[in-house]
Amino acid sequence: MNQKEKNDFPKERILNEAEILFAQRGYHAVSIREITNAAQCNLAAVNYHFGNKENLYLEVFRARWMPRARRVIDCFDKTLASQDSLSPRAVIQALTKAFLEGPLSDEERQRHHLLMARELAQPTKALELVAEQIMGPFFQKLADKLRVFMPENLGEECLKLNILSVFAVVLYFNFARVAVTRITGREYDPDFKARLMEQIIQFSLKGLGGSEKGDLR
Amino acid sequence: MNQKEKNDFPKERILNEAEILFAQRGYHAVSIREITNAAQCNLAAVNYHFGNKENLYLEVFRARWMPRARRVIDCFDKTLASQDSLSPRAVIQALTKAFLEGPLSDEERQRHHLLMARELAQPTKALELVAEQIMGPFFQKLADKLRVFMPENLGEECLKLNILSVFAVVLYFNFARVAVTRITGREYDPDFKARLMEQIIQFSLKGLGGSEKGDLR
DNA sequence: GTCTATAGCAGGATAGAC
DNA sequence: GTCTATCCTGCTATAGAC
Numbered sequence: 001m002n003q004k005e006k007n008d009f010p011k012e013r014i015l016n017e018a019e020i021l022f023a024q025r026g027y028h029a030v031s032i033r034e035i036t037n038a039a040q041c042n043l044a045a046v047n048y049h050f051g052n053k054e055n056l057y058l059e060v061f062r063a064r065w066m067p068r069a070r071r072v073i074d075c076f077d078k079t080l081a082s083q084d085s086l087s088p089r090a091v092i093q094a095l096t097k098a099f100l101e102g103p104l105s106d107e108e109r110q111r112h113h114l115l116m117a118r119e120l121a122q123p124t125k126a127l128e129l130v131a132e133q134i135m136g137p138f139f140q141k142l143a144d145k146l147r148v149f150m151p152e153n154l155g156e157e158c159l160k161l162n163i164l165s166v167f168a169v170v171l172y173f174n175f176a177r178v179a180v181t182r183i184t185g186r187e188y189d190p191d192f193k194a195r196l197m198e199q200i201i202q203f204s205l206k207g208l209g210g211s212e213k214g215d216l217r
Numbered sequence: 218m219n220q221k222e223k224n225d226f227p228k229e230r231i232l233n234e235a236e237i238l239f240a241q242r243g244y245h246a247v248s249i250r251e252i253t254n255a256a257q258c259n260l261a262a263v264n265y266h267f268g269n270k271e272n273l274y275l276e277v278f279r280a281r282w283m284p285r286a287r288r289v290i291d292c293f294d295k296t297l298a299s300q301d302s303l304s305p306r307a308v309i310q311a312l313t314k315a316f317l318e319g320p321l322s323d324e325e326r327q328r329h330h331l332l333m334a335r336e337l338a339q340p341t342k343a344l345e346l347v348a349e350q351i352m353g354p355f356f357q358k359l360a361d362k363l364r365v366f367m368p369e370n371l372g373e374e375c376l377k378l379n380i381l382s383v384f385a386v387v388l389y390f391n392f393a394r395v396a397v398t399r400i401t402g403r404e405y406d407p408d409f410k411a412r413l414m415e416q417i418i419q420f421s422l423k424g425l426g427g428s429e430k431g432d433l434r
Numbered sequence: 435g436t437c438t439a440t441a442g443c444a445g446g447a448t449a450g451a452c
Numbered sequence: 453g454t455c456t457a458t459c460c461t462g463c464t465a466t467a468g469a470c
Binding site: 024025026027028029114117118120121122123127131135136139157158160161162164165167168169171172173175176178179180182183184186195196199200202203204206207208209 | 241242243244245246331334335337338339340344348352353356374375377378379381382384385386388389390392393395396397399400401403412413416417419420421423424425426
Binding site for chain 1: 462463
């Protein structure tokens with residue numbers, strides 16, 4: 001059975017619509033009626049397939065969010081592997097690219113980040129899940145790649161804080177689109193996004209290590 | 218009438234409890250019954266004093282969030298005024314300090330940032346209000362203070378993006394406490410917060426301009 | 435697996451006594 | 453201004469026919 005057919009089962013349609021609505025308005029603001037209407041199926045289908053509303057929410061993370069995050073990480077890995085030499089610039093660039101362009105469509109990415117922003121503001125079991133299976137391992141991978149470029153005397157904690165700072169910049173320009181648009185007066189069109197990527201890379205790279213060309217050992 | 222007496226009116230108590238609960242769990246997850254119970258007053262009091270739930274939420278921003286934001290900005294202004302010379306380091310330091318230490322208690326600050334994080338993820342009229350009256354003017358002020366230190370050929374947009382990047386780092390370490398604690402294994406105790414402040418200042422300063430000592434003209 | 439029907443409850447809002 | 457009592461809507465969840 002191919003993907004298209006599979007996506008036409010009510011269970012799949014419910015997951016799709018639930019994700020969209022939860023991302024847009026949050027868990028409590030969305031009713032299962034709304035979800036099943038959007039998915040064009042019966043109200044009772046949610047309870048039949050997922051038991052209850054909370055478990056549907058978790059399943060959105062298990063069956064949608066996490067696979068998508070893995071695609072983003074794969075993209076990061078591939079971009080990095082295609083470079084002939086590993087450098088901080090290459091790492092940051094691959095990271096920024098995977099997060100801001102990468103394999104996701106604009107809507108997909110916005111949904112993805114909104115769901116995570118909500119979890120960070122108000123953690124549920126979903127964050128537990130994601131932190132354990134996705135964020136933790138990926139962060140470790142980043143640390144391993146960057147460690148060799150940092151000064152020898154730099155502690156492990158300092159390395160972590162530096163990487164978190166890079167994440168901060170990358171994520172902020174996604175989470176806080178409203179604020180960014182308001183301040184700069186610019187919409188997130190391809191032009192501005194290219195501009196943003198350049199800004200993020202430059203800023204992070206400098207923040208990470210000093211000047212751009214190889215101060216990092 | 219002094220502040221203490223004033224705070225004992227039901228209207229004030231409702232605002233206090235509403236802010237706490239909205240920050241903790243978000244608008245939709247909190248009922249006015251819960252709020253009035255916490256405020257030890259009658260259910261009907263919300264509708265009497267604020268008309269309806271939505272307007273109570275807005276009033277939390279008008280009567281609590283915004284005045285508090287003004288206190289933070291005042292703190293920033295005073296810290297900066299106490300320096301004998303204006304430098305990027307002084308500005309960033311004052312900014313970080315005002316946001317991470319500043320005049321707010323830990324609980325107050327967390328509430329404050331949570332409310333804003335929710336607004337950024339899902340903007341309502343409250344963000345409109347705050348953007349117009351607080352964020353916009355403050356951002357302008359920051360830009361004015363930093364502009365003179367940036368290279369002459371640096372465009373206005375680039376300046377804005379740089380300042381936003383600094384905000385990104387400052388705010389992330391507040392918004393994403395859960396993630397930071399999980400990754401670093403450290404709680405936000407005074408010790409770690411001092412460590413964070415140093416990290417944020419260093420990273421931002423480098424990101425902003427290159428090396429720490431005066432590369433910025 | 436999918437539907438209808440409905441139980442059972444919690445929410446926002448208001449009327450009207452005090 | 454504050455209270456009680458109540459209306460009405462909309463929610464989750466389930467029972468049971470098909």
